[in-house]
Amino acid sequence: MKAVFLIGVRKTEVKDISLPEIKKPDEVLLKTKVAGICGSDLHYFISDNVGGEPVPYPCIVGHECSAEIVEVGPEAKGFKPGELVAVEPSISCGICDQCLAGRFNTCRRVQFLGHPGELQGCFAEYFVMPAQNLLKLSSSTSLEEAMLAEPLSIAMHAFNLAGLENTAPVAVLGSGPIGLSLILLLKKHGLASIFATDRSEARVKAAIRAGASWAASVEEEDVVKEILTRQPLGLEAVFEVSGEQEAIDQAVELVKPGGKIIQIGIPLPERISYRISKIRRKEVTIVNVRRQNRYLDKALRLIEQKEIEVGWLLTHRFKLDEAQTAFTTASDRLDGAFKVAFVLD
Ligand SMILES: [Zn+2]
Ligand SMILES: [Zn+2]
Structure with a gap:
């Protein structure tokens, strides 16, 4: 599959890598549909040191996305191939003091989609997430809106x-x-x-x-x-x-x-x-504010019920092969860009 790697400051490379595999029974293989470039992704593009920590290039970032289910693990109940979902990018452990206090976003063992050193991101054709991180889309929510639910959250x-x-x-x-x-x-x-x-x-x-x-x-x-x-x-x-x-x-x-x-x-x-x-x-x-704590479903509901109109925030769409232009457009705010996203077939 194709994946976008950040390989250095203001440098990207699109490479062919092997398809990720389902390793745990509750995991789901997803095909990326729309993946937005976040300000935090741009930090890893414009600097090799973010918040005092060196960026471990090469890395695949990206965490704001909607996707299509391709394959489900035996315990990924309630999901089937072909369904469209929004993705909660944060996997919390569920058993640390923070999780027990309901602070899943500050989980001691958090694994975040596209956070260098944690999980490979969604700027690739496929990625794997646990079923509990997936939210099915209603027929009235578009794949673009589903991606925009993450920044709204x-x-x-x-x-x-x-x-x-x-x-x-x-x-x-x-x-x-x-x-x-x-x-x-x-x-x-x-x-x-x-x-x-x-x-x-x-x-x-x-x-x-x-x-x-x-x-x-x-x-x-x-x-x-x-x-x-x-x-x-x-x-x-x-x-x-x-x-x-x-x-x-x-x-x-x-x-x-x-x-x-x-x-x-x-x-x-x-x-x-x-x-x-x-x-x-x-x-x-x-x-x-550290990311968000279980607001993705609430954000999706606001969008679904047309209480908040977010679709217009996505201004620029690119293919994975155009990664360098996509990142540059987003980081330099070229051409009046707000949200820039990869849109895959
Ligand atoms: Zn973000
Ligand atoms: Zn935890």
């Missing part, structure tokens, strides 16, 4: 962790696919004042389309000044979805005393910093 987990008790003004710094999914979700929950930022003009426009009440490019405006002019008391919550120090600094300025900064974006460096005098004096709570 991150937004839902972050929204839940934020624990907003009212509809006070908030900001979303970084309007990529997860930021846009979050704006859609905030809007659905009745928030009327949603301030959004990004570097890209296309994403600023998209933030407005998703439901932001105000959006601007950080390249063109002093966004902190503009937002605080409109909300002089500051914001209840600031969702940081870019992972950049500049946005984290903005979040510290924008949040009101007693407010929260919700860190969703993944900073590339091992350390970032906060102006401690500001966050301490304001008693700011910083909430960290």
Whole structure:
């Protein structure tokens, strides 16, 4: 089968490798249908050191996907070949302290699809997952929407962790696919004042389309000044979805005393910093978000019931053979790209 390998900084290679095999009775062999390139995948493309850890090239990444069932193990009950599924990328052990506390996303022995050093990713024609990680698609959900349920699930987990008790003004710094999914979700929950930022003009426009009440490019405006002019008391919550120090600094300025900064974006460096005098004096709570915890089915339901429209977030489709162009388009946000995906026959 064909598989996309990251082989170095900004280097990909499509290789023919042997088909993965079902090794445990509850596993299922899947044929990839739509596989989205996530910001976290891009980190392994643009840098050989992510969060202080060297990237173990060559590796196959990719974890946002929909797939078709090809073969089922003897204990993979309830599934049969030909069925279409969305894939929960995280395999948790079920028995560690974190799993027993219901914190499956921080499982001590987590195995994540396409996380280098854990599981081979879905940027390949086939991959294997346990049956319990598969969610059957309803006839009204497309394969593209099913892939987009994964970034939406991150937004839902972050929204839940934020624990907003009212509809006070908030900001979303970084309007990529997860930021846009979050704006859609905030809007659905009745928030009327949603301030959004990004570097890209296309994403600023998209933030407005998703439901932001105000959006601007950080390249063109002093966004902190503009937002605080409109909300002089500051914001209840600031969702940081870019992972950049500049946005984290903005979040510290924008949040009101007693407010929260919700860190969703993944900073590339091992350390970032906060102006401690500001966050301490304001008693700011910083909430960290690790992927998501069992929100994929809830995300699929929102999509299925047309409560949230995510299809438009996928802007660019490529074949596996076009991996280099696909990764470059996504990382450099060429041609107004939001979500870039591999679409397989
Ligand atoms: Zn992701
Ligand atoms: Zn566990």
